[in-house]
Every structure is written in C-alpha cells, then in structure tokens.
Amino acid sequence: xxxxxxxxxxxxxxxxxxxxxxxxxxxxxxxxxxxxxxxxxxxxxxxxxxxxxxxxxxxxxxxxxxxxxxxxxxxxxxxxxxxxxxxxxxxxxxxxxxxxxxxxxxxxxxxxxxxxxxxxxxxxxxxxxxxxxxxxxxxxxxxxxxxxxxxxxxxxxxxxxxxxxxxxxxxxxxxxxxxxxxxxxxxxxxxxxxxxxxxxxxxxxxxxxxxxxxxxxxxxxxxxxxxxxxxxxxxxxxxxxxxxxxxxxxxxxxxxxxxxxxxxxxxxxxxxxxxxxxxxxxxxxxxxxxxxxxxxxxxxxxxxxxx
Amino acid sequence: xxxxxxxxxxxxxxxxxxxxxxxxxxxxxxxxxxxxxxxxxxxxxxxxxxxxxxxxxxxxxxxxxxxxxxxxxxxxxxxxxxxxxxxxxxxxxxxxxxxxxxxxxxxxxxxxxxxxxxxxxxxxxxxxxxxxxxxxxxxxxxxxxxxxxxxxxxxxxxxxxxxxxxxxxxxxxxxxxxxxxxxxxxxxxxxxxxxxxxxxxxxxxxxxxxxxxxxxxxxxxxxxxxxxxxxxxxxxxx
Numbered sequence: 020x021x022x023x024x025x026x027x028x029x030x031x032x033x034x035x036x037x038x039x040x041x042x043x044x045x046x047x048x049x050x051x052x053x054x055x056x057x058x059x060x061x062x063x064x065x066x067x068x069x070x071x072x073x074x075x076x077x078x079x080x081x082x083x084x085x086x087x088x089x090x091x092x093x094x095x096x097x098x099x100x101x102x103x104x105x106x107x108x109x110x111x112x113x114x115x116x117x118x119x120x121x122x123x124x125x126x127x128x129x130x131x132x133x134x135x136x137x138x139x140x141x142x143x144x145x146x147x148x149x150x151x152x153x154x155x156x157x158x159x160x161x162x163x164x165x166x167x168x169x170x171x172x173x174x175x176x177x178x179x180x181x182x183x184x185x186x187x188x189x190x191x192x193x194x195x196x197x198x199x200x201x202x203x204x205x206x207x208x209x210x211x212x213x214x215x216x217x218x219x220x221x222x223x224x225x226x227x228x229x230x231x232x233x234x235x236x237x238x239x240x241x242x243x244x245x246x247x248x249x250x251x252x253x254x255x256x257x258x259x260x261x262x263x264x265x266x267x268x269x270x271x272x273x274x275x276x277x278x279x280x281x282x283x284x285x286x287x288x289x290x291x292x293x294x295x296x297x298x299x300x301x302x303x304x305x306x307x308x309x310x311x312x313x314x315x316x317x318x319x320x321x322x323x324x325x326x
Numbered sequence: 327x328x329x330x331x332x333x334x335x336x337x338x339x340x341x342x343x344x345x346x347x348x349x350x351x352x353x354x355x356x357x358x359x360x361x362x363x364x365x366x367x368x369x370x371x372x373x374x375x376x377x378x379x380x381x382x383x384x385x386x387x388x389x390x391x392x393x394x395x396x397x398x399x400x401x402x403x404x405x406x407x408x409x410x411x412x413x414x415x416x417x418x419x420x421x422x423x424x425x426x427x428x429x430x431x432x433x434x435x436x437x438x439x440x441x442x443x444x445x446x447x448x449x450x451x452x453x454x455x456x457x458x459x460x461x462x463x464x465x466x467x468x469x470x471x472x473x474x475x476x477x478x479x480x481x482x483x484x485x486x487x488x489x490x491x492x493x494x495x496x497x498x499x500x501x502x503x504x505x506x507x508x509x510x511x512x513x514x515x516x517x518x519x520x521x522x523x524x525x526x527x528x529x530x531x532x533x534x535x536x537x538x539x540x541x542x543x544x545x546x547x548x549x550x551x552x553x554x555x556x557x558x559x560x561x562x563x564x
Binding site (some may be wrong): 189192193195196199200202203204205206207208209210211 | 401405420425
C-alpha cells in the first residue's frame with residue numbers, strides 16, 4: 020500500500036510537469052496544426068538558463084530566496100524570446116507550405132537547439148543547487164518532500180491561470196478564434212501573426228517553468244534532457260486529445276501516473292525480469308495504444324465536418 | 327461621386343493563376359444598399375474577399391472613405407469600419423453566441439458601449455439573446471446567419487458586406503434575414519450585398535451590378551435591372 024501511495028504521489032508530481040509541457044504542444048497544434056518538435060528543447064533551455072542565472076546570482080551574493088524566483092523569471096523571459104524567434108524564423112515562412120515541411124523544420128530546430136546548448140553548457144550533467152530544504156513529509160507511509168509539493172501546487176496554479184486567460188479574456192477569445200477559423204478571425208480585426216506569436220510565448224514560458232521543475236526535482240540539468248521529456252509530453256498531449264487544453268492537462272497527469280505505477284509494479288509483475296529502469300517504455304506503449312485505439316485522444320473531438 | 331464611401335476602379339484579382347476579376351469599376355455611396363448579382367463563379371465572392379483584405383489585388387484601386395486600401399492589412403480594415411459576413415457564415419462553432427458577438431467587437435475598446443450593443447443585437451435577434459451561452463456550432467443555419475450578421479454589426483461598421491446571406495436557408499428564414507437587411511439599411515448603413523437570388527437582392531437594393539466571368543456586364547438602378555430583358559432572361563428565369 021505504501022508503494023502504491025508513493026507511486027501515486029510521484030506520478031502526480033511528474034505528471035503535472037508533463038501537463039505543463041503538453042500544453043505548449045497542444046496550443047501550437049490547435050492554432051497552426053503543427054507539431055512543434057522543438058518544444059522539448061525549450062524546456063531544456065529553460066532549465067539551463069535558470070541554472071546559469073541562479074549560479075551567477077548566488078555568486079554575487081544574492082540571497083537564495085530572491086535568487087530562485089529571479090532566475091525562474093529570467094528563464095521564462097528567455098524562453099519567451101526563444102519561442103517567439105523559433106516561430107518567426109523557422110515556422111512563419113512555411114505557414115502555407117505543405118505540412119511535411121514545417122514538421123521536418125521542427126526536427127531541425129530541435130537539433131540546432133540541442134547542439135547550441137551543448138556548445139554553451141557542455142556535455143556534462145550540471146547539478147541544480149538545492150535551495151529548498153527537503154523536509155520529507157510522511158503521508159500514510161509515503162514520502163513527499165517540499166520541492167514536490169511546490170512543483171505540484173505551482174503547476175496547478177499555472178494551469179488554472181492559463182485556463183482563465185484562454186476562457187475568460189479578450190486575448191483568449193482571439194486565440195480560440197484563430198484556432199478555429201483564421202480568415203474569420205482576421206475579419207474580426209484579429210492580427211493573427213500577433214496571436215500566434217503570443218501563443219508560442221505562453222507555451223515557452225510554461226516550458227521554462229517545467230524545465231526548472233524537472234531539474235530542481237532531480238537536482239540535475241543536461242543538454243539532452245529535453246528530448247525524452249518532450250516526447251513524453253507530446254504523448255500526454257496525444258493521450259488527452261491534441262489541440263484540447265483540458266486534454267493536455269489530463270493526459271499529462273495520467274501519463275505521469277501510468278509511468279510511475281508501471282515502474283513501481285513491473286518488477287513484481289514480471290518476476291523481476293523487467294525492472295523500473297523500463298519506466299520510459301510505458302509512455303510509448305501509451306502513445307502506440309492511443310494512436311491505434313483512439314487517435315482523437317480521450318477528450319479530442321472526432322474530426323467531423325463543420326456544421 | 328465625392329460622397330462615395332467605397333470606390334473601386336479597374337480592380338483585377340488573380341487567383342491561383344486564373345484572372346478571377348478582370349478590371350471592374352464599382353462604387354457604394356454613403357447609406358446606399360448596392361446589390362452585386364451574377365451566376366456561380368462570376369467573381370462576386372472574390373470581389374468581397376479582396377475588399378476585406380483576404381485576397382490581394384493584381385491591379386486597380388480600392389478607395390474607402392477617400393483613402394487607398396492598398397497597404398491596409400485585413401485585420402486593420404475591420405477597425406476602419408469594413409465588415410464582411412462571409413459566404414458560409416464563418417461563425418466560431420466552438421464559441422458561444424455571446425463570445426462570437428464579442429469577437430465582432432474585437433477592434434473596439436469601450437466596454438460599456440460594447441455591452442449596450444450586445445443588448446441591441448439581442449433586441450434585433452431575440453432568438454440569439456435566449457441562447458447566448460449556447461455554442462454557435464449547435465445552431466441551425468438560419469440562426470448561424472443571424473450570429474454572423476450580429477457579429478459583423480458589433481464592429482459598428484460603416485460598410486457592411488454580405489456574401490450570399492440566403493444560401494441554404496429555408497424560405498421563411500430567408501424572408502427574415504432580408505427583413506433585417508432592410509432594417510439595417512434604413513438606419514443609414516452602407517451595404518454591399520452579394521446574392522445569387524437576383525430578384526430578392528434587387529428588391530431590397532437601390533442600385534445593382536451584374537457580374538459575369540470576372541467583369542461587370544450591366545449596372546443601374548435596381549428597378550431598371552429587375553425590368554431589363556437581359557437580367558430577366560439570365561437570372562430571373564423570365
């Protein structure tokens with residue numbers, strides 16, 4: 020029972036990070052019909068920017084309590100500029116090209132960013148300074164520490180904030196209008212290029228937060244960390260129904276749980292033949308299963324003709 | 327001609343290699359209701375899309391309120407008072423009726439005026455007021471046409487362009503939509519109406535243009551066009 024509870028906690032924490040990243044995939048897909056495979060690298064750059072600025076700030080003698088939020092803000096800002104630039108430079112010129120062209124470009128951007136990060140930060144693992152006391156709390160035999168609590172609560176807060184923006188504001192209405200019908204949105208006076216840029220920037224800011232969360236949770240950052248994370252968050256978006264914001268959040272949390280419970284029990288179920296190091300396999304089983312059984316995802320609409 | 331709100335001269339539009347519009351002249355005076363009729367593929371929709379900025383002219387001039395629209399992007403034309411109710415309505419199906427109407431007011435910033443106009447639209451189309459929180463995609467074709475018209479009016483346009491408002495609607499609904507067009511015109515708004523149903527269009531309009539294969543074949547007072555042999559034969563089945 021303790022294992023079960025522990026894996027639920029781990030799954031929800033990891034899942035909330037997947038959800039934040041999945042939102043970035045799904046928002047861009049909803050508006051452009053493009054799978055932005057470079058999104059995982061934005062997560063990595065966010066982590067790296069936070070790490071570098073944190074190290075510098077601490078070196079200048081800034082107190083950790085101030086340095087942490089400051090470096091997170093810098094990482095978000097940096098990633099917003101990065102997200103804006105990616106769209107402006109790599110995707111906008113291909114807006115009317117056949118769909119394969121931007122997809123391949125996205126993979127290209129991903130490779131460029133990975134190599135750029137490798138040149139700047141090197142190939143080695145960087146340890147993320149531990150600024151928050153771990154203080155493990157015991158809940159019915161399972162352990163949850165302060166960082167995990169902060170990650171989960173912060174992730175939920177950002178998701179709630181995004182939902183408010185999308186559902187209740189003028190900008191959110193414009194985003195949904197552009198997602199549904201770009202010509203009609205233009206007729207209403209919406210500058211679609213501006214809305215698309217803002218969408219990339221919001222997604223990238225969420226990615227930066229997620230990057231900081233992952234590296235704070237594991238205490239590590241690495242130029243390659245965005246690749247697998249990005250693929251898993253993409254899986255989460257597909258699981259929930261790509262293009263659907265609630266789906267991305269649900270898919271993220273579910274994928275976190277599936278992975279964590281799978282890793283927790285696979286050893287027992289296979290008599291020790293597979294270990295928890297097979298954790299990554301679950302995400303891709305889920306991806307294949309969804310694509311075969313329900314390609315529209317859990318909350319996705321079937322692609323019906325318009326009324 | 328100085329009081330023309332819209333003045334088109336020699337407009338040419340090429341569309342995927344085809345010359346869809348081959349140099350047309352057309353004008354709409356302030357407060358005038360002008361019909362643009364013609365058969366399928368004549369270039370009527372292309373004309374409206376070009377005026378709204380969704381397509382770019384290959385030649386000629388569009389002047390609106392005395393200014394050239396050449397370098398004005400589509401989204402800026404809405405703020406200038408140009409509204410298009412597109413063919414097929416183009417409502418935002420996954421948004422509520424009220425959200426659709428608020429999108430119509432996207433270029434405006436005075437919230438209390440927007441709220442007043444919302445109430446006016448619900449007065450003009452009571453059916454929309456009763457269902458304002460319903461998703462637009464769940465409405466009937468006629469109701470969606472009302473949403474599209476109310477949404478366009480929410481921008482407080484000076485030039486309202488309607489593309490085939492009667493298309494696919496039941497006769498009773500067509501009657502209702504055309505009554506509304508008449509009411510809006512009576513308020514002094516300039517309207518450019520594109521219709522395949524030539525008789526209906528010419529009955530509400532003051533002047534009309536007949537378009538064929540990308541060119542204007544005939545133009546004149548709506549009553550004269552209704553009576554003309556050529557129009558009778560080609561479009562009115564007489």
